[in-house]
Amino acid sequence: MNKATRRTVLVAGTANVAIALAKVVAGVLAGSAAMLAEAAHSLADTLNQGFLLTSLYRSDRPADAEHPFGYGKERYFWSLLAAVGIFVAGGGFSIFEGVLTIQRGGEATGAVFAYVVLAISFVAEGSALLRAIRQVRGEAASQRRSLPEQARRSSDTTIRAVLFEDTTALIGLVVAAAGLTLRELTGAAFWDGAASILIGLLLIVVACSLGRTNMHMLIGQAADEEQRRAITGEIEAAPGIGTVLELLTMQLGPDALIVAAKVAFTDDISADDAEDVADDVDRRLRERLPAIQHVFLDPTQRSSA
Template identity: 50%
Template sequence: MPNAAARTESVGTVVVAGAANLAIAAAKLVAGLLSGSAAMLSEAAHSVADTTTEVLLYMALRRGARPADLRHPFGYGKESYVWALLAALFTFVGGAGFAITHGVTTVLVHEHRGDYLASYVVLAVSFGIESVSLARAVRQVRRQSYRWRTTPRRFLRLTADTTVKAVFLEDSAALVGLLLAALGVGLSELTGDELYDGIASILIGLLLLIVATILAHSNVSLLVGRAVPARMRHEIEHDLAGLPTVHRIDTLLTMQLGPDDILVAAKVDFHDDATGADIEAVADEAERRLTGRYPEIRYVFLDPTRSLPGASGHARHTPHPDQPPPTP
């Protein structure tokens, strides 16, 4: 899938999720006020946090897609991770903080006023709407994982498109939160004890806390400058090592500049008889091969270097976070 099409699909996924969360947040708030349920009010806060998150993720997609200019020669891809990080922090503070605090208060006070019926109706409708939003995110994850020739689980762990990851995790958490809220409200009605409603609210808050932590960690890693996944790195190294007049790849460095932008830099030891024209031709061929295999690769820099003393014809590997270091 071309980068533009993938970005458009991500925007569509975020917009659908945002619209769904906005409608659900209003319904949950009304149901929470009518029923007095802590779990329902926590779910309302959950949906408000998700709606705000979708707005921030939309900003991430739009701001990060701006073209490079003189002040930012590598583009604005990393800005998308700033907005995505803010979205994760809002989920942490706005959603998890409110849910846990309100749940603790309910456990201590044990008060409930209102009708439970409104909560059940809203929970059922919300589950259906959230399922539609999650289904769209799942379809995108499957398409993208197939394109990258990996499993959906591995794709979600390693993808640089944190907007898709955020929508998938938030919609999944929303469905789990709805089940927790239904369980808490149901047990409170059956037993007449609001303890279960409060516990459900606390569990919803902890669930949001886990999601926010995962997303924050992922975005911080990308902001710092994360390398491409190990398998992709090995394929890049193999392509470069197979170029004419290349003796060995001394050092290979990669970096995710944004969801659709990758930088590749390598110190290359050419054969001693390689001319300047040969090196120029190899540099052009390297860019053609790599961008042909991975359209996300935008920048390829080759630095001709001398062989290290005693070096063989094999590439010298640099440590990568997705693989263990070589044994001595």
């Protein structure tokens, strides 16, 4: 998954670098707060792509003595920084610039170049979004989920960040175009400033959503309910195991899951048999859910009656 995610992030980052500079020029020439807000949005997204690429490379390192479960959780740390970047660099600047424009006012200047930049940006962001959607759709098909469900439940916060950022970028472009058009038609800078504030608020909502998701992953989020049911079913289907008394799971990364279960063995299971059963459970779980990296069973004895 990392290879596909890395390509998706690179496509989104390349698009952001190109259009960020064009938006800055368009914003200055048109004197538009909404365009400058969009420039800040693209610059923040460009910085965030750097954070996300860093997360992909660093989280891919193998486990070692100091980190026996690997570095998968580092993906969530860098994704959290990306969310903070969206909040501060994108949302904060856009709201500030919008309020300033409404207070100061301003004259409507030529906006032709700004419209051209918005159109090109829409195509570039749309292409990046389509790539992200294709990846999420492929993952959804393998998990037998719908696209919205996969986007909501995926443990890969990197691809989720790209998906949300690109979607927000397209909405922001529409808002910027509307604000610019209303400013040109009415001559009132209020509409331009209002569009900038709306873009900022939109970015803050996305940043808070991504930040909350990464916070849960860093704290130690469990596998989803569907996966927990599958794990419980596989363990209880093993010969010699009566029931699962307690199941603990935790995401170690987008492709890594740890399982710890307290299970009740039947009385006719010897110590040697219990070891074979544990090995069988480990194999069955890894075949059912390849993301499972570690399985720990805590056996207790319970009568078969």
